[in-house]
Amino acid sequence: MKRLAVLAVLAFGMGCYWSSPPSTPHRSVQVDLAAIPAFGNPSPRKVSSKRTIVLGRFDTVAPNPIGGLYDRKDYKVSPLIRTYFYKDGAVEVFEHVSDGLRSAGLAVLKDYVGHAEPALLDEPLRKKQPILVTATVLALQHDQIREKGEDKKESVEWEAARLELAVKVTSETGAPRLNKTYLIEGRVPWNPEFDLLKVLGWTAAERLAQDAEFLRAIEAQ
Amino acid sequence: MKKWLALAALLAGCGGKVQQGTLKGPAMAQAVNARPQITLHIPTVKDARPAEEHEGSSVRTKLFVFFLFGVHIKREGNYITNDFAASPDAAAELHTLAVESLASRGVAKKVTATSAGDFDLVLTIEHLYGTHFAANKQTIVVVSSNQSTDAVVDVHSHNYAAYGNVTLKAELIDKRSGAPRTVWTEHVTGYAQRPAEKERVREVQYAVQLATADALATLAQRVSAALDRLGVGPSGPPMVLSAAGAFPSIFAIERMSRYRDFLERVYIETGTGRVTRHEIIPAPDRYASRPGDWLLSRVTAEGVTLSVDGYESFARSLAGRYDLRQVDDAAHYHFFGVLGTAEPATVTVPR
Numbered sequence: 001m002k003r004l005a006v007l008a009v010l011a012f013g014m015g016c017y018w019s020s021p022p023s024t025p026h027r028s029v030q031v032d033l034a035a036i037p038a039f040g041n042p043s044p045r046k047v048s049s050k051r052t053i054v055l056g057r058f059d060t061v062a063p064n065p066i067g068g069l070y071d072r073k074d075y076k077v078s079p080l081i082r083t084y085f086y087k088d089g090a091v092e093v094f095e096h097v098s099d100g101l102r103s104a105g106l107a108v109l110k111d112y113v114g115h116a117e118p119a120l121l122d123e124p125l126r127k128k129q130p131i132l133v134t135a136t137v138l139a140l141q142h143d144q145i146r147e148k149g150e151d152k153k154e155s156v157e158w159e160a161a162r163l164e165l166a167v168k169v170t171s172e173t174g175a176p177r178l179n180k181t182y183l184i185e186g187r188v189p190w191n192p193e194f195d196l197l198k199v200l201g202w203t204a205a206e207r208l209a210q211d212a213e214f215l216r217a218i219e220a221q
Numbered sequence: 222m223k224k225w226l227a228l229a230a231l232l233a234g235c236g237g238k239v240q241q242g243t244l245k246g247p248a249m250a251q252a253v254n255a256r257p258q259i260t261l262h263i264p265t266v267k268d269a270r271p272a273e274e275h276e277g278s279s280v281r282t283k284l285f286v287f288f289l290f291g292v293h294i295k296r297e298g299n300y301i302t303n304d305f306a307a308s309p310d311a312a313a314e315l316h317t318l319a320v321e322s323l324a325s326r327g328v329a330k331k332v333t334a335t336s337a338g339d340f341d342l343v344l345t346i347e348h349l350y351g352t353h354f355a356a357n358k359q360t361i362v363v364v365s366s367n368q369s370t371d372a373v374v375d376v377h378s379h380n381y382a383a384y385g386n387v388t389l390k391a392e393l394i395d396k397r398s399g400a401p402r403t404v405w406t407e408h409v410t411g412y413a414q415r416p417a418e419k420e421r422v423r424e425v426q427y428a429v430q431l432a433t434a435d436a437l438a439t440l441a442q443r444v445s446a447a448l449d450r451l452g453v454g455p456s457g458p459p460m461v462l463s464a465a466g467a468f469p470s471i472f473a474i475e476r477m478s479r480y481r482d483f484l485e486r487v488y489i490e491t492g493t494g495r496v497t498r499h500e501i502i503p504a505p506d507r508y509a510s511r512p513g514d515w516l517l518s519r520v521t522a523e524g525v526t527l528s529v530d531g532y533e534s535f536a537r538s539l540a541g542r543y544d545l546r547q548v549d550d551a552a553h554y555h556f557f558g559v560l561g562t563a564e565p566a567t568v569t570v571p572r
Contacts, residue, residue: 021280021281021296021297021298021299022297022298022299023297023298024354025299025352025354025381025384026278026299026301026350026352026354054551057508059407059408059409059410060388060408060410061347061348061388061408061410063348063384063386064384064386064412064414065382065384065414068354076377076379077295077297077356077357077358077377077378077379078297078354078356078379080354080356080379080381081379082381082382083354083381083382083384085382085384085412085414087410087412087435088480088481088507091481091508095511098549099549102549108549109547109549109550109551110511110549110550110551111551111552112446112506112508112509112510112550112552113446113447113449113450113509113552114405114407114446114447114450115405115406115407117404117405117406117447119395119402119403119404119405119451120404120405120447120450120451122450122529122551122552123529124529124530124533125551136408
């Protein structure tokens with residue numbers, strides 16, 4: 001008993017303490033594969049609008065590492081095997097959201113300079129009275145996860161992604177039309193050829209093209 | 222006594238000496254051909270970071286099981302810099318670095334921290350920290366008898382890369398007319414990654430410095446782009462061309478490299494279509510266009526930026542011979558070569 005007491009004092013004196021630590025990098029969330037849907041092949045539905053849409057380059061507040069490789073089937077210390085770095089995630093998603101909205105039939109022009117700022121519109125474009133759309137990436141996570149299969153023997157490998165997008169729609173004068181946050185998350189079987197950021201961007205576009213509030217804001221049907 | 226010393230040594234791994242951090246890292250890049258036109262004032266930087274980035278966090282002990290003759294410890298979680306490790310006065314230090322960085326890149330004629338300018342650049346720190354994940358477990362079983370003391374030690378540890386994260390909220394306010402007007406607002410980020418070395422805290426601190434430098438480089442690019450769009454940026458006064466006037470005899474097309482580090486620019490003789498020069502330069506603005514797309518450059522062979530109307534007029538004059546289409550870029554025409562040679566467009570052409 002005395003030994004235990006000495007050891008406990010020693011341990012706490014050294015700064016160690018009981019806790020329930022995170023098992024993911026700071027500001028990442030633990031992905032529950034069973035709780036998120038499988039990504040399909042996103043295909044934004046056809047919509048029409050007479051207005052030109054200027055899509056301002058997305059900015060981001062999301063952290064790095066962007067994600068990690070997890071082996072939940074076989075690990076010695078932690079399921080997290082390594083972490084990943086990618087600094088251009090927001091602009092990649094921006095490109096794919098633009099492609100997705102254009103495939104829906106909208107006249108989208110990307111503006112790389114600003115964040116859909118009315119003051120930065122070129123005069124010829126301003127004369128078209130465009131609707132300004134942009135977004136801030138609040139969260140962007142891309143993980144690779146190996147899990148036990150249903151037979152508990154074979155492993156199954158997944159890629160999972162999570163995108164939280166705060167979309168802003170304004171008139172060409174800056175009058176707000178919509179501020180809304182969208183969460184897109186899902187999983188796909190691991191495939192080295194697969195471009196998950198593209199799927200995320202197109203799924204975001206698909207979601208926007210289905211959302212009545214967004215369609216109303218951009219005067220589309 | 223020996224086993225208690227061994228346990229003490231083991232537990233000592235829970236802490237560690239951390240040197241005071243600073244945001245000042247590698248030297249700032251110099252401006253290239255900058256022709257700044259306005260003065261820029263950067264007021265005191267606001268610090269709006271969440272409390273955990275001030276207080277920091279250490280890797281935590283998940284399991285602490287005593288056996289009668291040993292100990293098992295599992296530690297897992299995230300190290301996050303506190304104010305001491307990142308910078309005891311991050312706002313003031315970032316303020317100084319922002320002024321130095323934007324001045325050295327030639328964004329404005331004068332970048333000042335004190336006196337008024339044509340524009341104010343208001344900066345708020347939303348995130349600024351370094352971090353690494355850590356996981357290790359250690360088991361020591363001590364077997365002692367009257368004659369000897371033996372220990373069985375089992376250690377597993379895994380090192381992870383260190384990361385620096387900086388997010389600034391930036392607002393550019395035009396004060397030239399007397400009535401301040403916000404012309405640009407954006408979250409500007411800086412990131413860095415360092416290898417999983419033994420000196421992990423030092424690597425994390427270095428990652429914070431690199432992320433700060435990255436954020437300031439991005440800030441300079443974004444502010445330059447915004448000022449250029451307003452016609453008062455470091456690219457100089459835009460060249461005004463009129464449809465009735467003479468057009469340059471050479472035009473340039475350009476495309477961004479896959480990872481946005483370089484810009485490939487090709488100069489073409491307007492009359493003959495002959496390539497006169499081909500250059501690859503560090504991308505002046507890594508977010509200026511989509512990688513791989515050939516665009517009609519807004520820059521002339523002399524390095525002068527065309528005005529909006531000038532670019533439009535020039536494009537129209539070239540359109541009789543070259544295939545130029547506005548595909549999806551609000552500020553550039555896509556270039557598809559000499560008319561009639563490109564594949565039929567698979568892209569739509571919004572008008």
